[in-house]
Ligand SMILES: [Zn+2]
């Protein structure tokens with residue numbers, strides 16, 4: 095069965111990813127409006143009714159903006175850990191209880207034909223997770239919003255055939271940019287975001303023949319450009335004597351527009 099992946103939006107103004115198997119689909123994060131999700135899916139020929147669930151990584155707005163409407167209006171169940179649910183469900187939040195599904199990081203569950211596992215990552219929100227979704231021996235790992243790649247998250251990232259990895263900022267652009275000192279420190283910290291150099295160095299460490307697609311994600315609007323992301327990665331590969339074969343496809347995900355559909359055979 096072919097798997098189709100598409101980023102609907104990726105970056106500090108909204109994150110939402112789609113993974114489907116031709117019959118059913120799953121969304122990872124809902125950081126754009128429900129109407130935008132609906133429109134993007136429709137443009138790809140995907141019906142909202144085929145979405146079996148939404149996996150939530152953490153409570154920051156750029157990951158949950160459309161969650162209330164998607165659950166309330168479309169009745170799509172949403173999955174995340176008890177701690178993350180607690181941080182999302184304030185008294186004013188209107189998510190119906192039948193859409194709330196609690197999961198445990200490190201424990202597999204099944205949804206829409208995928209085996210799914212959440213894994214903890216380091217970020218400045220009340221617990222943050224990444225997800226690995228598996229089907230018929232293929233692994234798709236989503237790891238955005240992580241200050242560094244720790245021992246816990248590394249195996250999930252390393253085992254991906256299709257990897258969505260944060261490449262948030264360029265070091266020089268961040269250092270010379272307009273953000274106040276505290277914000278620069280927050281972004282660079284071990285619980286902030288992953289920069290181009292960090293992402294590239296880790297990719298150079300883990301690159302292997304089973305890694306077929308790299309999607310560099312969650313790019314900052316002020317502190318990065320797609321060119322910087324790719325330059326850093328290619329330079330790192332060159333310095334390390336790595337020349338990936340023609341089968342590896344590297345994409346920088348757009349902040350506002352859906353990516354191409356990536357098909358994993
Ligand atoms: Zn984010």
Ligand SMILES: [Zn+2]
Pocket residue numbers: 152154217219239
């Ligand atoms: Zn975040």
